[in-house]
Structures are given as C-alpha cells and as structure tokens.
Amino acid sequence: MHALRMASAFGVKAPRAKVDFFDVNAHVEDVIAAIAPNDSKERFTGLGVRVIDGEARFRNRHTVVVGDDFEIAARRFVIATGSTAAVPPIPGLNDVPYLTNESIFDLTQCPKHLVIVGGGPIGLEMAQAHRRLGADVTVLEAARPLAKDDAECAAVVLDALESEGVEIRSGIADMRVERARNRIRVVVATPDGHEEVIEGSHLLLATGRRANVDDLDLEAAGIAYEARGVRVDKGLRTTNRKVYAIGDVVLGALQFTHVANYHAGLVVRNALFRQPVNADKGVIPWVTYTDPELAQVGLQEDEARARHGTIRVLRSAYHENDRAQAERRTRGHIKIITDRKGRILGATIVGTQAGELIATWTLAITQRLKVGALLGTVLPYPTLSEVGKRAALTYFTPSLTMPWVRRIISLLRRFG
Secondary structure (H helix, E strand, O other), rough: HHHHHHHHHHHHOOOOOOOOHHHHHHHHHHHHHHHHEEEHHOOOOOOOOOOOOOOOOEEEEEEEEOOOEEEEEOOEEEEOOOEEEEEOOOHHHHHOOOOOOOOHHHHHOOOOOOEEOOOHHHHHHHHHHHHOOOEEEEEEEOOOOOOOHHHHHHHHHHHHHHHOOOOOEEOOOOOEEEEEEOOOEEEEEEEOOOEEEEEEEEEEEOOOOOOOOOOHHHHOOOEHHHHHOOEEEEOOEOOOOOOOEEEEEEEEOOHHHHHHHHHHHHHHHHHHHHHOOOOHHHOOOEEEEEOEEEEEEEEOHHHHHHHHHHHEEEEEHHHHOOHHEEEEEEOOOOEEEEEEEEEEEEEEEOOOOHHHHHHHHHHHHHHOOOOOHHHHOOOOOOOOOHHHHHHHHHHHHHHHHOHHHHHHHHHHOOOO
16 A cells, blocks of 8 residues: 555556455455464374364473373473463553454454554554554554664654654553543543543554463472563573473563574474573564564664673665665665674664565674675675675775775885
8 A cells, every 4th residue: 555655756656546454354364374274283283293272281390281181291391382462451441442463453444543552563563554554543652662672773663654644652651541432542641740632443452462371380390480481591491301481481582483483493402402502582683564674683782882892883874775776765774783803793774674684684693703704795786785785894994094004005006
C-alpha cells in the first residue's frame, strides 16, 4: 500500500488504491498456514520423534510426567516452553477487550483508532503497519521508545513513523482504562499532574513477553527460577545438571526465535557430544521490522566506551549510496563501533534492508574481525552493502592527514 502511494516518485501514476482488510487478514493467515508445517507434530513424527500431547511437569529431578500417569525418565531434559504476551497491571484492564501480538492478526476489519501500550519493536511494527492500512494510531510508552536500541538510530525510525501520522507519546507512566459505549478510553497522567483522555476503537498491549514457567513444578526438580525465567549457566544448564533451558524461558535471554535456534544448537553440542559451549549475547543480532528497518548486533556506543575506553565510531549515510538513490530509499545510516585497534565491537543499521545487511557485521563480530577485513572484500555495485564498506573506509581516513604518512607518500612519489 505504501509503495503505491510512493509510486509517483518513479514516474508511475497509480490509481487511488483501496485496502480490503479482510483480504489482508487472509494473506496473513495464508502465510501462517504455509510455515506451520515446519513445527507440526506430523513433521517431527516423520523424523522419528515421539510427540506426546499434554501438559508436562517435573515429578522429581530425573522424571517428567504428562497428564496423570504418563511418566518419562531421561538422561537429559530441555525446557523450551517459550513465552506469552505480558499483560501489565493497568487499572480497569479486566473490564475492556484488548489485543496482544497473538490476537491482533485475527482482526478482519481495520481498527478506526488503534491505541498501543508499549513502544518497543512489536508496538511500533504494528503501529506503522496499521497506520499504512488506514487506522489512526497512538502509541503510549512509559520510557523511551525502542529503549534497547541505539538512541540516535532509533530516532530515525521514530521520525519516520511520526511523519506517516503515528502519534508516539513517551513518559506515560500512569494510566487507567475504561469502557465508553463501543469505544475504549485510556486516561493518562500528564507531566503537569492533569489527566488526558485518549479514546480508541481497539487497544493493543505490546509490553513485552512473560516466560512460561508456571505449572512445570520446577521446584520438584531442583530447578531455580523467577517469574522472568529459568536460571541457567553459560552452557544453558539449570541448577539441575540433567536439565537445560533454551529460548524465551531463559532468565535474561533475548526473546527472539533465532536465539532459541542458537541455544538449541549449543545444547545439542554439549549434551550429545560433550563439547564446551558458551551462550554469548554479544553475537546475537536483532531487527525491528519497521520502515526503515533497525538492526543491531554487538555493543552500542555507550557500552563499548564503558568497556573499552577509547573507541572509534564509523558512519556512512544511505544517501551516499547509489543503490539507495536509485530506489529512493535514502533515509538512514550505518554506525560501526571499533576498538582503537580496529576490531569491530558493534554495528547498528537503520535503513532499508537493515535486517539483511546486519548479517555481515554479525559474522565480523563472531569471528573477531577488524575493519580491514571488510575493505579487502569486493562487493558488487550497485548494492546497499557498500554502505558498510564505505563506513569501514572512514577508519583509515584520519591517517591520510598524518604528517608522517604524508612524508612517506611524498617519498614514494620520487620513485615514480
């Protein structure tokens, strides 16, 4: 829909488009149905896995039961129960209908005014999508929106959303909700102590996720946990050495699907092949799928300076890239953090295809590469990947103005 609205920039005169929200919902359902077999009971059964339907709980340190009497004893267990949408203790919430990221995709009609509580990735992704599909959208956030991301790069995303008509309100710490006929009224406290009323047709809670630790009887197995998740060591073992935990249920873990996959690989290596493993948060990338996208891996600027003291911050803007200019996607930039010797410590990219481009920098950080390795890589032209290489080049730019370097260059010129 957004591409149709922007088509005139390319000389394409598109007729006024109309959103059929029912068909939008059908597309979402089709995608879900297409990928569902990857995690289906039938697929795993076909691979030789025995799948037992039912709620599992620990009976003791080495036994799990399903239902009333199905008992499983094993050498190793893995807790992979994931997480569910967190519901904050907002007064009046029990008296109004609300949506989460798990139920909003059931809508077959576009909300007239969607009020979103939570300015993290899910909240802002849903805000922009529904705004582009025709809804009025208001986002309420207690702290800074996209607080886990680089503030400078996050500001580019927030500016983009606000330019499209998404209202983003930060610093909203106190609120209550109430029903007003067929609408939902959110009453927020303003900084000057007054109350402000925001009325919407739908309310979406996007306030994070809660680890699924209830009803597992973890105490019976000697497994330490909190409401926020299961405690594990660097090898993902719980306080019961027979039991591992992976993914969203791990205390302090980044709650992404690719993190669960990463954890699973580590557990297989350790449990089956006795290889030592270390779950390293520093190599985990994450992406906010707004437009522009926001991707991050490794240390951010403040973290890197606190750990390493002297650092270098390298930048390159999308508007300096020929591919970005050709596609009129010039909003954004890349920001690379290195130590004083040029080793790459972190990268943040805000711009089109940032989620694809972050893969290069994830590899660089995982392999502890220096920026020189990027300069020695030939990239095709014209591609967005050149944005990163251009940033890497700036690491060496200051040395060209050093007097001793200038003298060496001058001396070499005498030899032809």
